[in-house]
Amino acid sequence: MSQQLSPVKQEPHVKQEHLSQMPSVSQPYHPQPAFYQHQAPTYSSNHQYGQQQHNQPSYAGLQHPASSSSSAASMGSFSGLPPTGNYNLSRHLLAMNMQHGQSVSSASNNVANGGNSAGGSGAATPVMANAHANANGLSSAPSSPTLNNLQYHPSAGNSHFNSNVNSTSNSGSSTPYVQHPPYAQSYQNQQSHPYHPSNYNSSPPYGSHPQQAGQQQHHSNGSGNGSSQLSSTAPSPMRQHQPQYAPLVPPLSDSQYAQYHQLLGSSAFSSAQSTPYHSNHSTPYSSMPGSPTLEYQQMNNGSNESALTQKPKRRQVKNACVNCQKACKKCDEGRPCTRCIKYGLTDTCVDSTRKVRKKGVKRGPYKRRIPAPHMASTSATASTVSTPTMRNAVPPGVSGYMSEPVTALSSPTQSHMLPFTSSATSSATMGHLSAPLDFGYDTSGGQGGYAYRMESGYAPSYPPSYSGSSLYAPPYMSNGSGNGSNGNSSSTGGANSSAANMP
DNA sequence: AACCTCGGACCGTCAATCTG
């Protein structure tokens, strides 16, 4: 079994490298619950995409009638599949369930491992240690608050909490999978992609007919204990609304599917209702996925002229599905999402797993605001200051600033979404804000591609020793800010003064 | 025309840091 493990090629593409640094991506499909370890004794923590399935006996035996000929190639990672026989959907789902369930624990496990190897720092942070401590086997709860509140998705991992919940899939049924030709081809060519569904193991690259949505929903529902007690009646505790959904999905055209899904998404049947992070999502839009009029949310309900000239804010889902994530396409909160329904990828439409944020990363002294009462510049327009850090410019005490539209923005960090009113602009505190300065293109770490912006009026105060926790060079290198300084903003005020005078 | 790929702009989160 172990000799079947083959290293998954990493595409040289930059973005994929970045994505491949997301160790937890593979975790939802990680088939290594503790109770299965006896069947996977050689399992390594340095798992790769596309390998886990080989340690999963019940899944390695997955058979697929539609993959007998042409699609066999597209299922390269399923090379161990027998060429004939019935596709055992229940086993398939069972395996997927276990893989999903494992995500909770293995994700945290990966934090300790991957995070350590990637950054070389923070491995010993308390949270990571804690995550690791919880990462063995049957841990039934997200091992970190982040996982609990954000990453843990019931559709992906709830099975872990319901180890005795029966799967409703038809045991032994050989449901015909309908392969979506374009994607079959596409995914076939992407097997080296770390996000390739075939490398998820639980996500065979064939698309399923949407009629199987009702079965697929039980991915989140199956037993995680390897039991074969399969029932055809027990609904998912988290998605028991969806049995109503499955029969309602006839073979429709793509547009019809999309339309239908929009209805789904905006209805109480949306899986978004059950996601833990939607409940406290601050924006009112999250409850209405799929509404085309909400693709962009209005920054201002017409109360400010500047809003008319500003580009509407892009709205993102909390967690894109693996398919949309891989394709860098817009997803929605429904599972399956509209796009996956459209392309027949409902089988693999599962939430991607979010990486646990690193902790213990030393951050340099923050640049400090300069009082700058005399630097008022009325030339600052709403557009020029509408940077993500614009909130910095909002005086904490400015009342009325967060009035009408802000009621929808309970998240304090979303204050930068607010329009920049003229009154605020003219305030003395705002005066030092003019066009932000781009300080080039950072390619030194992380995702790169971010143009560091220094807003005038802020004094970069990185001490010379600061290296962004070894991740970044000091982003403000214009004049050696902080050279010999102790990070005091006064030492770099000159740079900002000049910045403030920039046109 | 539809779809795919992917660079990078944009977004939201939240731990580190600052401030009163």
Added chain:
DNA sequence: AGATTGACGGTCCGAGGTTA
């Protein structure tokens, strides 16, 4: 302790290429 900062980790726009 609460506010703020800003890096991180993510989403997905949109342009260019490919395919049917």
